[in-house]
Amino acid sequence: MAFQQPLVIQTYRATRPKTELYIPVLSGAPNPTAEHAMNTEIRRVVQQLASEQGSLEDPRSEMNGFFEVKTNEKGVLSLSLFNYAYTGGAHGMTLQHSLTFNTGTGHSYKLAELFKPGSDYVKRISDLVAAQITARGIETFEPFKTIRPDQDFYVADRALVIYFQLYEIAAYVYGFLYFPISVFDLQDIINENGPLGPMVVNN
Numbered sequence: 777m778a779f780q781q782p783l784v785i786q787t788y789r790a791t792r793p794k795t796e797l798y799i800p801v802l803s804g805a806p807n808p809t810a811e812h813a814m815n816t817e818i819r820r821v822v823q824q825l826a827s828e829q830g831s832l833e834d835p836r837s838e839m840n841g842f843f844e845v846k847t848n849e850k851g852v853l854s855l856s857l858f859n860y861a862y863t864g865g866a867h868g869m870t871l872q873h874s875l876t877f878n879t880g881t882g883h884s885y886k887l888a889e890l891f892k893p894g895s896d897y898v899k900r901i902s903d904l905v906a907a908q909i910t911a912r913g914i915e916t917f918e919p920f921k922t923i924r925p926d927q928d929f930y931v932a933d934r935a936l937v938i939y940f941q942l943y944e945i946a947a948y949v950y951g952f953l954y955f956p957i958s959v960f961d962l963q964d965i966i967n968e969n970g971p972l973g974p975m976v977v978n979n
Contacts, residue, residue, distance in 0.1 A: 841859045901938060
């Protein structure tokens, strides 16, 4: 596999009354079309998360946006965008949306695209998540059965990390529930041309 330079990631700070957003801005992609596509998608998600939080009319309300880079190597960029807002009530609410890109094309992957066509990735991942829920003693609202086919995820440290939003399967006190799954536990169903393919290769 030819070496691919990591992307350059700078932070743009956007402010308006009651709002402060730190937004990743990418450069150094192999071609400008891919770079534009990735930056456009990031801005779209940042705006979407802000709109999902609703009104900031409460005098005490505030909103903060930030991000975390999970992978930036081997032609793959995976990052999480967060938005925290307090709009009244007992506590604020944090939303998270992750994006995983092919840095050469700018394509943003859906979970299904990480696996070979026809593979029952939903059941495989659900079984691994269920085992972790049991091992970690997590109390879910209902007995856990399955992930969504488009479940939230990111790629980090040779792992696929499946996660659930606040309140999605368990109480607020648990925060975001993360379930790291080694790429080697999924190796037989991985789409080698997707973002998990390069993570299996030792180089």
